[in-house]
Amino acid sequence: MKKIKILDSQEGYNLAAKNYDKKKSYLDSFEKDVLWNLVGDVLGKKILDVGAGTGRVSVELAKRGSDVVALDISEEMLNKLKVKSRKVKVEVGDAENLPFSDEAFDGVIATFLIVHLKDPKRFFDEVYRVLKPGSFFVVTNINQKRPPEVETEKGKIIIDSYYHRPEKIRELLEELAFSVEEEQFVKEGEVWVNQIIKCIK
Numbered sequence: 001m002k003k004i005k006i007l008d009s010q011e012g013y014n015l016a017a018k019n020y021d022k023k024k025s026y027l028d029s030f031e032k033d034v035l036w037n038l039v040g041d042v043l044g045k046k047i048l049d050v051g052a053g054t055g056r057v058s059v060e061l062a063k064r065g066s067d068v069v070a071l072d073i074s075e076e077m078l079n080k081l082k083v084k085s086r087k088v089k090v091e092v093g094d095a096e097n098l099p100f101s102d103e104a105f106d107g108v109i110a111t112f113l114i115v116h117l118k119d120p121k122r123f124f125d126e127v128y129r130v131l132k133p134g135s136f137f138v139v140t141n142i143n144q145k146r147p148p149e150v151e152t153e154k155g156k157i158i159i160d161s162y163y164h165r166p167e168k169i170r171e172l173l174e175e176l177a178f179s180v181e182e183e184q185f186v187k188e189g190e191v192w193v194n195q196i197i198k199c200i201k
Ligand SMILES: C[S@@+](CC[C@H](N)C(=O)[O-])C[C@H]1O[C@@H](n2cnc3c(N)ncnc32)[C@H](O)[C@@H]1O
Pocket: 009, 010, 013, 027, 050, 051, 052, 053, 054, 055, 056, 057, 071, 072, 073, 074, 077, 093, 094, 095, 096, 110, 111, 112, 113, 116, 117
């Protein structure tokens, strides 16, 4: 039997990019209306979407009138985004070392990203730095204890992932002086599938 390769996000998503958009409605189901209700009005705001992937969220932000920068560590994921919208500015980079100046954004969003970060603290620190005072950060944390196998042209792979307890995520944000404005759990039956937090710098 062939061994399934475990890859880091950059290598993994470069391979997974081709088929990623087939999962759009499945991914949307982890957010229902909660994500967009928490994000609220973005018209005219400069928003950074971190771990933006193929632009599932960035493209919608641009449609809602925001000035969007999409950052991702996988160039192939961003290449998919580029053909969907010319309004979104794309940048290859690392969430843990954001290539932006202090207080550059009115909002930061990160969906399905922190599951790939071993310790989200470094990323949260960076988000705090690039946000203007009083602006928002919306982050999602999926309840995924075992990473899924992903089908690619080069066979099945697993992309490095980490489970984060929801209390830990909230605690980390509060330790950094973010104030949590809202925390919601999207559920399937009795089980939470996604923690969505909106906090303010
Ligand atoms: C599951 S996808 C989510 C994409 C998009 N946010 C969405 O909701 O559809 C995770 C994305 O995070 C990116 N990623 C993982 N680790 C990263 C890091 N350290 N810095 C920037 N992007 C990263 C991956 O390349 C991938 O595109």
